[in-house]
Amino acid sequence: IHSPQSYREDVQRLMAYSRETVHALASLAEIRVGQGAPVKIQRPSTLALRAKADAGSLLVIGEPGAGKSGALHDLAAVLQDAGHDVLLLAADRLQSSSIAAFRAELQLGHDLLSIIENWHGKGKAFFITDALDAARSDHAGRMLRELIGRVLCFSGRWQVVASIRHFDLHHNRDLGMLF
Numbered sequence: 001i002h003s004p005q006s007y008r009e010d011v012q013r014l015m016a017y018s019r020e021t022v023h024a025l026a027s028l029a030e031i032r033v034g035q036g037a038p039v040k041i042q043r044p045s046t047l048a049l050r051a052k053a054d055a056g057s058l059l060v061i062g063e064p065g066a067g068k069s070g071a072l073h074d075l076a077a078v079l080q081d082a083g084h085d086v087l088l089l090a091a092d093r094l095q096s097s098s099i100a101a102f103r104a105e106l107q108l109g110h111d112l113l114s115i116i117e118n119w120h121g122k123g124k125a126f127f128i129t130d131a132l133d134a135a136r137s138d139h140a141g142r143m144l145r146e147l148i149g150r151v152l153c154f155s156g157r158w159q160v161v162a163s164i165r166h167f168d169l170h171h172n173r174d175l176g177m178l179f
Contacts, residue, residue, distance in 0.1 A: 007118040010108045014115060017106060018088040022076050025090060025130065029070035029077075043067070046074040049161075053079075053126060057152055057160035059179040061169055068163040072130045075161065085125035087116065089144070092131050097139035099147065113150050116158065127151045128161045132175065133168035149178050 030038040049071055052058050062068045069090075076088045096102035099112055108115065119125065129148060135141035151160050162179075169176055 007110060007115055010110050010115045011119050013106055013108060014087055014119075015085070018076070018086050019080070021088045021090050021093065022073060022080065022086075024093065025069060025073040025076075025088075029073045041067075041070060043071060043074055045071055046078060049075050050078060053159050053161050054124065057179065058162075059169070059175075060161065060163040061166050062163075063167075064165055068165075069130050072128055072161065072163055076126070076128050079126055084123060085119060085121045086128060087119075087126070088128045088130070089147075090130045091140065091144055092134035094135065094140055094144075096143070098143055102143070112147065116151060117154060121157070123157065124159055125157045126159050126161060130163050132162055132164040145175055145178070148175075152178060 027038070029043075030040050032038050049060070053075065060068050060071065072088075076086050079086050094102070096105050102108075103110075103112055110118075116127065127148070129144055132141065132144055135144055148160055148162060151158050162175075164172075164175065
């Protein structure tokens with residue numbers, strides 16, 4: 001980890017949190033046939049999504065059940081496997097409704113945005129947020145939009161990838177304007 005000493009523990013906590021979230025979303029990237037073992041869905045779109053994410057920040061839009069969460073799971077897993085720094089948040093799994101509450105939930109020593117700014121490393125890093133439409137409260141949704149907006153303003157290595165249902169994007173002009 002190429003971050004200032006005072007941020008290293010927080011970066012490691014966020015990396016562990018992201019790995020846990022990838023693991024939690026794994027079932028969304030596979031199907032079950034009867035009682036058999038799960039079958040991993042091989043998505044050709046994963047390479048295309050990675051190429052788009054490498055080129056810049058983007059918003060993944062689709063109808064419910066279209067596979068957005070599975071696609072973002074695959075993207076995060078591929079990026080982690082390639083050694084990229086990934087911060088993955090799944091809106092429907094967040095208990096916190098504010099950045100301060102999220103900091104306390106993960107027992108972070110610094111403000112989340114400060115950690116991201118001081119999370120240095122080689123190459124590009126990816127802030128991925130799944131299911132923006134599934135935030136458990138309006139406050140959580142605002143928190144995620146604020147985080148996305150602030151990370152988008154950072155110059156440097158962080159790319160933002162987020163997913164939302166088409167209907168919710170249509171009714172959330174603030175998010176559409178961020179991208």
